[in-house]
Amino acid sequence: MKKVYSRPKSLRAVPMHYCPGCGHSIIHRLIAELLDEMNLQDNAICVPPAGCAVLAYNYLDIDMVEAPHGRATAVATGVKRVRPGNLVFSYQGDGDLAAIGTAEALHTANRGEHITVIFVNNAVYGMTGGQMAPTSLVGQKTTTSPLGRNAKTEGQPIRVCELMAQLGGPSYLERVSVSSPAGVRKTKAAIKKAFEYQIKKCGFSLVEILSPCPTNWKMDAMASCSWIDEVMAKQFPLGVIKEV
């Protein structure tokens, strides 16, 4: 029998700790598939974040260095400058990248560091139990915005891609979502393109992925996917935001 589908070599054969319906496991798999397909497993260096995906090192079978919360792009900068021949990417959530690590992310982008950021936006702090994130939508109820995010006191959700598009350093910024099979395919294509941009030394690349967090959204997996498509994507429009 012909084998048409199997676990990528770059993904370890261990069960994942992620909640049912979580987007991280899909995104991990896409990265692993690409590392296999692009023959980069023995070349890639990943900087996972603080947050749910801190344990990405249990799943991706590549060299990894953990970063303090928010500092992944600074760590990745240090790694890449010493090892320009390696594929260096950070994997960060919305709290990590757009709150505590905003300065590092913007300046790494602005310097045009030849790194790729996989930015997982699920509009909430997952690991710590569902607090308000910089990308939480106006009106979104979280454990620290129990009445819903109030734009007057808590501000509007931050659109990271659009913010970075104002800078000179980024070469490729795209927002995708893993809320549907088509979205998953587009996500894979976007990450591939981002890696290619890095390999061609075109500068900084970032893929923002809208990703479900059913546990903290208090929805089931299907409803979470619909919420991304119908609500989240209105605040965070999908598509290529910048390409040089």
Added chain:
Amino acid sequence: MTTKTKQLMYGTHAAGEAAIQAGCTCYFGYPITPQNELPEYMARRLPEVPGGVFIQAESELASINMVLGASVAGARAMTSSSSPGISLKQEGISFMAGMELPAVIVNIMRGGPGLGNIAPAQSDYFQATRGGGHGDYRTPVLAPASVQELADLTFLAFDMADQYRNPVLILGDGMLGQLMEPVLIPTRKKNEPLPEKDYILTGAKDRPARLVKSLILDVKEMEDHNWKLHRKYQRIEQNETRWESYRMEDAEMAVIAYGTAARIAKGAINRLRKEDENVRIGLIRPITLWPFPTKALRDAVKKTNDFFVFEMSTGQMVEDVRLALDGRGKIHFYGRPGGVVPTPAELAHSMARHYYQSKRSRKK
């Protein structure tokens, strides 16, 4: 640049050149007075070094984490700052201690707390010698007292950092950083290779993937890691404790001071000994603040009962002196915080008053 003869250099420049001669290829920093001449020197010099990387980062947080990244990628990396900036770097230093990553961090201290001022002070002794950041860890702290020693200890710091896989701190002050003195920059023996590192990230080619992290969720594993670090710190205490004894042979009173304060103390001791040939004052100068030269003090207390601790602070190292003497000896403290640098004459005045008073009471 290195020469075979001494050249006149700023302390900060000498530290930078010594770092480069030690094999440092990466510098990441953020401007803060009084140490800006060090990043400025590295900005000029590192582009001339093969593989040299200089980044003026957006913050102290970013710079220490770039050091972390460069270190895990295998380079000898450093950063420098002054007191408030060092506070910001503590998160990264704690992570590197947990991950067992080498790095050299230079703190050219100033008066504090808060923004304080930019004058020379020894206000960060506690922070430097107790780990500095969160968690159960230590970092070796080297305290030079001259431009030559600043160069020598910076060079040594890179070897120590690699040998023990641990961040190493250089603790100077604004005086030392801004001072110009003749210095011979240490150099590595020709073709002497840097140590091999079996933990660095290079891409998992022909070997299993590597992981460098400080997160250890299992409490037993975390405890094991803490004890492993502790054993390493014990090895550092055994092997790396350094101090200078100066005119201690006949001393009836031992002055304890480090860095710039020790220099002033030497001047004061020489002045008093010259004025009165019966004066018997010596100096114990800790060169490593952690590990603290406890042994030197315990040996000294066998011969002299009188200790005069001088710091450019309200009294921080004096606590280590008390711990070392453990109830023995009489400890007198003289401190000048806030960026005040007393002259040898001023210090000699205070020292003499204490010395002669003690002498009189001994005679009674």
